[in-house]
Amino acid sequence: MSVLFYYFLQVTRTRLMPDCALREETHYLSMVVLLAVLLLLSYGAGHIHCSTVRHGNRTEVHSLLEFKAATNDPTGALRSWNRRVHYCNWTGVTCSSMKPGRVIALRLPGQSLSGEITPSIGNLTYLKALNLSSNGFSGQLPPLNLLHEVIHLELSSNSFHGIIPDSLMNCSKLLILDLSSNMLQGPIPKKIGLLYNLLGLGLSRNKLTGIIPPTISNATHLQILFLQENELGGSIPDVFGQLSNLIKLDLTYNNLQGDLC
Numbered sequence: 001m002s003v004l005f006y007y008f009l010q011v012t013r014t015r016l017m018p019d020c021a022l023r024e025e026t027h028y029l030s031m032v033v034l035l036a037v038l039l040l041l042s043y044g045a046g047h048i049h050c051s052t053v054r055h056g057n058r059t060e061v062h063s064l065l066e067f068k069a070a071t072n073d074p075t076g077a078l079r080s081w082n083r084r085v086h087y088c089n090w091t092g093v094t095c096s097s098m099k100p101g102r103v104i105a106l107r108l109p110g111q112s113l114s115g116e117i118t119p120s121i122g123n124l125t126y127l128k129a130l131n132l133s134s135n136g137f138s139g140q141l142p143p144l145n146l147l148h149e150v151i152h153l154e155l156s157s158n159s160f161h162g163i164i165p166d167s168l169m170n171c172s173k174l175l176i177l178d179l180s181s182n183m184l185q186g187p188i189p190k191k192i193g194l195l196y197n198l199l200g201l202g203l204s205r206n207k208l209t210g211i212i213p214p215t216i217s218n219a220t221h222l223q224i225l226f227l228q229e230n231e232l233g234g235s236i237p238d239v240f241g242q243l244s245n246l247i248k249l250d251l252t253y254n255n256l257q258g259d260l261c
């Protein structure tokens with residue numbers, strides 16, 4: 001599924017920071033810092049203002065640090081996420097060039113990360129791409145209703161459970177929503193039609209029940225729709241004729257009745 005969505009990826013790729021080089025310098029650096037601090041203290045500097053967030057935004061760095069604190073990271077994928085490195089250079093983080101300090105992408109697929117995603121991620125309001133696929137994240141989907149700019153949301157192949165919240169339907173710029181291969185339950189929200197820009201929707205391999213909401217026909221640009229391996233029922237809605245851009249559709253392994261027309 002991810003491979004198919006790859007086709008749509010036009011957003012700039014994260015430039016990963018080679019953080020290995022840093023370790024060499026760390027020892028030397030900490031000596032220098034220690035000396036500097038001692039010097040400052042001996043001069044009786046009253047205010048040592050800790051301005052770790054130069055050219056940045058406290059909300060953004062705070063949201064990321066909360067995410068890190070709640071995440072199990074057995075392979076050290078978030079090693080570079082420390083105060084010595086500007087957060088815009090942390091592994092997986094991309095900041096805007098137009099609005100310095102604003103995080104526009106967080107991409108950490110396949111990094112063996114686990115735990116519950118903190119709600120703070122929902123405060124990265126400039127985010128355009130969130131890709132945490134193929135990790136071990138669990139719990140409910142975090143609140144993402146403030147992410148009005150998000151166009152790629154990929155949380156597939158994790159262990160999320162609970163429902164798909166209606167509030168997610170506020171992310172109306174979404175082009176790709178991939179929540180496949182989790183343990184999501186309950187219905188596909190009727191409000192799915194609010195995601196009228198969607199090109200790809202992947203909800204396969206969950207435990208979704210109920211019908212396929214006919215409002216899905218509102219997403220007229222839809223090219224890929226994967227709903228297979230759920231527990232969807234009822235009759236196949238009479239809408240696929242309207243989705244004239246559809247090139248890949250999979251509804252298999254459900255309890256659906258009727259034919260496609």
Ligand SMILES: *[C@@H]1O[C@H](CO)[C@@H](O)[C@H](O)[C@H]1NC(C)=O
Nearest residue numbers: 002003005006109131152154
């Ligand atoms: C997310 O990451 C996976 C693995 O690198 C990739 O295959 C997929 O295309 C990415 N999806 C998006 C929407 O960026």
Ligand SMILES: *[C@@H]1O[C@H](CO)[C@@H](O)[C@H](O)[C@H]1NC(C)=O
Nearest residue numbers: 056057058059060101123125
């Ligand atoms: C940081 O972000 C918050 C929330 O988006 C905003 O209210 C605040 O003005 C920003 N601060 C700076 C210095 O850009």
Ligand SMILES: *[C@@H]1O[C@H](CO)[C@@H](O)[C@H](O)[C@H]1NC(C)=O
Nearest residue numbers: 017055085086087088089095
């Ligand atoms: C990120 O790292 C690059 C290369 O080391 C550096 O040129 C740039 O100034 C850093 N960005 C920030 C915001 O610190």
Ligand SMILES: *[C@@H]1O[C@H](CO)[C@@H](O)[C@H](O)[C@H]1NC(C)=O
Nearest residue numbers: 059063066118119120121123
């Ligand atoms: C989100 O940001 C707002 C305003 O900066 C703050 O009051 C709130 O606690 C933050 N929420 C989370 C979950 O971090």
Ligand SMILES: *[C@@H]1O[C@H](CO)[C@@H](O)[C@H](O)[C@H]1NC(C)=O
Nearest residue numbers: 145146166167168169170171
């Ligand atoms: C969704 O967007 C609507 C209109 O923009 C707003 O009234 C509503 O409060 C939003 N809901 C959430 C959960 O953010």
Ligand SMILES: *[C@@H]1O[C@H](CO)[C@@H](O)[C@H](O)[C@H]1NC(C)=O
Nearest residue numbers: 191192193194195196215218
């Ligand atoms: C259908 O999409 C339009 C935008 O094209 C939107 O304004 C409307 O609310 C959507 N309707 C439903 C039922 O989701």
